[in-house]
Amino acid sequence: MKVPYPKHHFVKTGHIPRCQVCNSSKLHIILDLGHQPLCDTLLTKEMLNGPEKTYPLRMIWCSHCTGVQIDYCVDGKEVYHPDYPYRSGISKPLADYQRQICLSLIEKYGLNSKDLAIDIGSNDGTLLSGFKREGIRILGVEPTNIAKYANAHGIRTIQSFFDIKASQKIKKKYGPAAVITTTNVFAHMQTIGEVIMGIYNLLEDDGVFISETHYLLNVIQGGQFDTIYHEHLRTYSLRSLIALFAPYDFTVTDVERGDRYGGNIRVHVTKGRGRRVSPRVAKLLKEERAAGLDKLATYGKFARRVKKARLEFMDFLIKTKKSGKSIVGKSCPGRASTLLNYYGVDTEYIPYLAELPTSLKLGMYLPGKHIPVVNEKILLKEQPDYVVLLSWHYAEVIMKRLKAAGLKSDFVIPLPDLRIVKNSRVKRA
Numbered sequence: 144m145k146v147p148y149p150k151h152h153f154v155k156t157g158h159i160p161r162c163q164v165c166n167s168s169k170l171h172i173i174l175d176l177g178h179q180p181l182c183d184t185l186l187t188k189e190m191l192n193g194p195e196k197t198y199p200l201r202m203i204w205c206s207h208c209t210g211v212q213i214d215y216c217v218d219g220k221e222v223y224h225p226d227y228p229y230r231s232g233i234s235k236p237l238a239d240y241q242r243q244i245c246l247s248l249i250e251k252y253g254l255n256s257k258d259l260a261i262d263i264g265s266n267d268g269t270l271l272s273g274f275k276r277e278g279i280r281i282l283g284v285e286p287t288n289i290a291k292y293a294n295a296h297g298i299r300t301i302q303s304f305f306d307i308k309a310s311q312k313i314k315k316k317y318g319p320a321a322v323i324t325t326t327n328v329f330a331h332m333q334t335i336g337e338v339i340m341g342i343y344n345l346l347e348d349d350g351v352f353i354s355e356t357h358y359l360l361n362v363i364q365g366g367q368f369d370t371i372y373h374e375h376l377r378t379y380s381l382r383s384l385i386a387l388f389a390p391y392d393f394t395v396t397d398v399e400r401g402d403r404y405g406g407n408i409r410v411h412v413t414k415g416r417g418r419r420v421s422p423r424v425a426k427l428l429k430e431e432r433a434a435g436l437d438k439l440a441t442y443g444k445f446a447r448r449v450k451k452a453r454l455e456f457m458d459f460l461i462k463t464k465k466s467g468k469s470i471v472g473k474s475c476p477g478r479a480s481t482l483l484n485y486y487g488v489d490t491e492y493i494p495y496l497a498e499l500p501t502s503l504k505l506g507m508y509l510p511g512k513h514i515p516v517v518n519e520k521i522l523l524k525e526q527p528d529y530v531v532l533l534s535w536h537y538a539e540v541i542m543k544r545l546k547a548a549g550l551k552s553d554f555v556i557p558l559p560d561l562r563i564v565k566n567s568r569v570k571r572a
């Protein structure tokens with residue numbers, strides 16, 4: 144069957160031999176993280192009695208479009224199982240941040256109550272609630288059971304994967320959209336061409352698609368190898384995003400950077416070719432070149448830093464355990480799974496990962512290493528010598544909050560370079 148997009152924009156399950164973005168064969172292995180389980184498939188106690196699936200996890204760089212990707216794709220239906228645990232409204236800073244995105248889009252594009260805003264991969268509807276509050280018509284599209292939660296909380300949501308067929312159904316029922324957003328999902332999708340063409344079908348003639356994902360420049364400069372996991376099929380540079388949209392009737396018209404997920408990029412992609420482009424686009428492309436994102440040597444340097452951080456962390460961990468001191472983990476984001484599985488850290492090193500009392504992961508076990516996830520109240524009761532921050536990209540906020548709650552432990556920040564922060568050095572909240 145002829146599809147209205149380049150064939151390589153349908154990433155097949157299994158090994159990926161060519162660039163997912165530009166189809167080039169100029170791929171280079173930057174880091175081999177071994178075979179790893181899916182980072183968000185946490186295990187129940189019963190599941191510990193059975194076998195566990197793992198898949199190759201390698202960080203690959205394309206020297207043609209400068210995008211980073213992994214070279215094994217796990218079937219999306221397996222990754223986004225109905226009980227996929229992530230719920231964005233769970234953290235207040237993220238909810239506030241997403242509200243801010245809505246307000247800026249409403250202003251920039253002059254949206255009003257006649258306009259329809261659609262969020263793809265809408266999760267619990269946190270982003271859309273920002274549009275709803277301002278009187279914009281909204282619709283979420285979300286494949287997991289979180290869609291039910293969103294609907295129950297007044298965010299109109301269709302529980303479905305998004306493809307060309309879904310876009311036609313939606314357009315028939317709700318009309319075209321003025322704006323379509325995806326936050327933290329566009330790097331995840333196997334069906335890139337289906338999604339882009341679906342968005343194209345659904346948008347009004349002057350409509351704009353806004354996509355926010357974690358950003359390669361932050362990953363490389365920040366030593367954030369732990370953002371590489373099976374859900375993140377691609378880690379985009381701006382140059383690779385422009386290459387991605389080049390075969391379509393779209394123009395990348397604007398770009399912004401933000402600090403969520405340890406540093407992100409938000410591109411504005413307007414329907415139609417040859418649109419006016421903000422000078423911010425050329426400026427950021429220049430910054431990418433200055434940072435060496437187009438040079439293999441940059442990635443070699445990155446890999447050496449990652450390997451050094453691993454050695455230093457393991458050295459510290461072993462010394463701490465030998466001296467009889469206690470060390471535990473705080474938070475269980477997806478990236479914790481990559482880090483602990485690559486390092487080889489199990490319950491003999493770190494007996495538990497402490498999470499917020501509202502976390503959907505409580506009572507479950509980290510994939511691969513089977514470290515239990517427990518309520519963070521235990522930290523105050525046990526007062527361990529060291530707490531490793533696995534959400535280290537939010538280290539300052541977490542350290543302040545835990546200290547204010549009465550925690551006396553010192554903190555271990557694993558990346559980009561190992562850092563031990565004495566409790567006495569943490570500033571009061």
Ligand SMILES: [Zn+2]
Nearest residue numbers: 162165205208
């Ligand atoms: Zn490429």
